[in-house]
């Protein structure tokens with residue numbers, strides 16, 4: 026069986042290309058999971074990553090008796106020349122990822138921003154279903170976000186809407202200087218302070234112990250005071266970063282995805298803290314924005330990628346600024 030350009034293909038393969046793993050999910054016509062596989066992202070460079078994606082698509086073909094469309098979500102976006110920019114997997118930047126994969130696979134492929142895929146999935150039937158404005162943030166190897174308004178993803182004229190991970194963390198407190206430098210060329214970016222590696226680095230700097238984010242959360246839950254303090258510092262940083270989002274966008278719902286979204290303590294602590302920085306003019310007006318984990322968990326981004334691939338699986342115009350269920354136009358990234 027081959028993948029193919031089938032505008033009416035009932036099946037949709039989504040691929041989520043992240044900094045630490047590549048996940049593939051094949052959905053049937055009713056959006057039920059037909060096949061799924063996850064592999065580590067190769068560290069050996071661009072060609073190794075292409076090889077891994079091609080191998081996943083071939084295994085999906087083996088698992089499917091029917092053709093499918095193909096959508097890939099990844100950090101960053103495509104330039105007008107079709108080159109990927111702003112990926113934290115920096116070997117992808119400046120590369121013609123879409124063209125190179127299409128050549129190898131001999132099938133059309135749609136590329137979208139991974140956080141936009143999360144926003145679409147969660148705004149459609151997830152934690153943000155029915156909300157007017159959804160801000161969906163991925164807190165993982167890197168930090169990115171997407172914005173959905175009335176169920177449609179806002180892409181932006183530069184493909185940048187939601188790229189809050191490379192704004193500076195606001196309202197710095199003692200101990201946060203000097204600001205860590207970022208691969209993007211700036212220093213003090215939200216990503217450098219709120220990613221999974223940032224949480225682990227902060228814990229190590231304060232305790233001398235090297236633990237992953239989930240181990241720190243587990244230790245905090247078991248009563249380890251140092252781990253609780255690490256999570257409290259992290260909650261403060263996330264609360265300040267999201268207060269900036271609330272002041273700018275005022276979303277109904279903020280959805281968290283990525284590995285750090287599994288830290289249950291954040292959903293209580295962050296909303297307890299953020300009103301200190303949300304603009305209220307001194308009034309005690311409660312912040313009505315809700316902070317929620319992605320309802321579809323780890324699968325949410327790859328699900329959104331599959332939908333975007335299905336919706337825009339044919340080679341139509343590439344200039345839409347909105348991507349959503351009914352927009353009828355293609356956007357390659359954002």
Ligand SMILES: [Zn+2]
Nearest residue numbers: 191207209214
């Ligand atoms: Zn940066």
